Every structure is written in structure tokens, then in C-alpha cells.
Amino acid sequence: MNGRRRVVVTGLGIVSPVGNDIATAWTHLTAGKSGVSRITRFDASSFRTQIAGEVKDFEPERFIDKKEIKKMDLFIQYAMAAAQFAMEDSGFTITDENAERVGVLVGAGLGGLPTIEKYHAALLESGYKKISPFFIP
Structure with missing residues (x-):
């Protein structure tokens, strides 16, 4: 080999306008269902565009301590939840022995x-x- 280590994707997680779990998101995507609808997060009546792909039914308290939620933007809350979903999906348990070799990749x-x-x-x-x-x- 060329000195590179191999990486294995062991689990997937998603928080998105088409679903907050892999099965729902995949079903909606393959069926051509859009996650775009009228904006509900704020009053968009003064804007020319009043539609967006908003994440629905997201409860950050399931993943993050309430005190920490106040310090985080929504996109970080979504990333934390998706990372937890990916870990659960993998069935992998982080231990003292493997913790140094485990990572989560987040893109934004x-x-x-x-x-x-x-x-x-x-x-x-x-x-x-x-x-x-x-x-x-």
C-alpha cells in the first residue's frame, strides 16, 4: 500500500427535510417526494420566496443537554443528531481500547x-x- 489507512463507513445518519432517519429519507427520495414546503420557522410573508426545505419534527433534547442547546446553532444540533444516528446504525460501541481509532466526519x-x-x-x-x-x- 501507499501508506494510507483504509476507512470504513459503518453507519449512516441523516437529519433532513425528507426525513430524520435513513429509511424515511430513502423512501421519500426514491419516490420523488420533495422536502420543500411553506416556511414555518419564521414569518416569511415579506419575502418573495416563501418555501424552503425545513427539517421537521426535530427534538434536540433527545441528543443534547438542554444547557448546551442554547449555545448551538441548528445546523450543529442536526449534525450531533445525525452523528448519533450513524453510531447507532453501525452497531459499534466505542470503548477505551478503540476510542483512538474512531472518528465522525461532518460536512457543512x-x-x-x-x-x-x-x-x-x-x-x-x-x-x-x-x-x-x-x-x-
């Missing part, structure tokens, strides 16, 4: 925009002292 194109907007406004209004130490743009 862009996220955290509500937090960026919130802290940008706080910076403009009150200066840097009102910025959370958890904020990293």
Missing part, C-alpha cells in the same frame, strides 16, 4: 448565520464586550 457548506447576525448586531450596538466567548465566525 455554511452554517450559523443566525448567530453571526445576532453577534454582528450586538457588536455594532454595544461593542465587543457583548460578544459571547463561544462565538467564532
Whole structure:
């Protein structure tokens, strides 16, 4: 071999507008069912576009401590849940012996925009002292 280690995908997890588990998402995708519908997360009546692919029926408390939820944008909450689903799907148990060889790959194109907007406004209004130490743009 060329010195590279092989990687094995052992489990899958998904949180998406077409389903929050692999079976539902796959069924909807293969049936051509769209996850796009009217926006319900906020009042979009002033926007030209009022449809989006929103995640429905997501309960972050099932995956994340309530205190931590407040510190996380939705896209991170979704990633945490999908990673947990993938671990459950794999049937794999992390132990002291294998923990150093286990990883989770998460991909995101862009996220955290509500937090960026919130802290940008706080910076403009009150200066840097009102910025959370958890904020990293």
C-alpha cells in the first residue's frame, strides 16, 4: 500500500427535510417526494420566496443537554443528531481500547448565520464586550 489507512463507513445518519432517519429519507427520495414546503420557522410573508426545505419534527433534547442547546446553532444540533444516528446504525460501541481509532466526519457548506447576525448586531450596538466567548465566525 501507499501508506494510507483504509476507512470504513459503518453507519449512516441523516437529519433532513425528507426525513430524520435513513429509511424515511430513502423512501421519500426514491419516490420523488420533495422536502420543500411553506416556511414555518419564521414569518416569511415579506419575502418573495416563501418555501424552503425545513427539517421537521426535530427534538434536540433527545441528543443534547438542554444547557448546551442554547449555545448551538441548528445546523450543529442536526449534525450531533445525525452523528448519533450513524453510531447507532453501525452497531459499534466505542470503548477505551478503540476510542483512538474512531472518528465522525461532518460536512457543512455554511452554517450559523443566525448567530453571526445576532453577534454582528450586538457588536455594532454595544461593542465587543457583548460578544459571547463561544462565538467564532
